Amino acid sequence: MTRRLTLLFLAALLPLLAGAGQAQAAGYRYWSFWERDGSAWTYATVGPSMSRPADGDVVGFRFSVSEDSGDAAKPRGAAGFDTICAKTPAEDGTKRVALVIDFGTPADAPSGAQPPAGRTVCAQVAQDATTAEALASVAEPLRYDSNALLCAIAGYPAKGCGEQVAAGGKESAATGAADTEEEASAQDDGGSGPSVGLIAGAAVVVVLGAAAVWQVRRRA
Structure with missing residues (x-):
């Protein structure tokens, strides 16, 4: 189950990081x-x-x-x-x-x-x-x-x-x-703050991390 969560995490995070890279090239x-x-x-x-x-x-x-x-x-x-x-x-x-x-x-x-x-x-x-x-x-x-x-x-x-x-x-x-x-x-900051992709990526990390902890506690 832990491996599955890891794969889900990577699958969700990689497109967001790719989008963040494109935003930096704007x-x-x-x-x-x-x-x-x-x-x-x-x-x-x-x-x-x-x-x-x-x-x-x-x-x-x-x-x-x-x-x-x-x-x-x-x-x-x-x-x-x-x-x-x-x-x-x-x-x-x-x-x-x-x-x-x-x-x-x-x-x-x-x-x-x-x-x-x-x-x-x-x-x-x-x-x-x-x-x-x-x-x-x-x-x-x-x-x-x-x-x-x-x-x-x-x-x-x-x-x-x-x-x-x-x-x-x-x-x-x-x-x-x-x-x-x-x-x-x-809009004068020109997008210097965190991008939407990075914020969404952080949210994915939190959600999947919480799911992993829940699974470990459940199995224990």
Whole structure:
């Protein structure tokens, strides 16, 4: 009987542990922020509200699913300042910043959403303007959560903010697509607590352990 309980325990626990492993491999759906360095994109080290580009700089935004900055997708499309700002003459007291906005692929889009076509645009803003201010001048409406995380550019996506996504591209049950800024803030821990699979696995351990003890006492 003890052997049978052991086999039942393993049969119940292994799928749960496998599910927990898949949850750990999940990424996040969000807008990443990039700066153009010569001919290459580099992941920005500060947020757009802290970045102050100079006249002639090129910055980019890409909506995608990724685990971290190491595997984040880079903006696609033309990235040359001379091309993007060719029709925007310089003016005293302002600076020109070229923006590349990549709304991502259908695979990266939230369920039921279709990403708009990517765009390049030249923002002419005050000399002390931040990247966030430059973006707001050409791509409203923007949406942020309560932690100043950029959630939407030009209204895309319509809802959600940095939600966790399973390996197959589905939103995880733990985080889902936050419909409001308050929901996004409430999910701010990003799934750092124990997963549902691990909690359920612990419950199986308790139940089967109690059954084993009961059998030993019964036989005694």
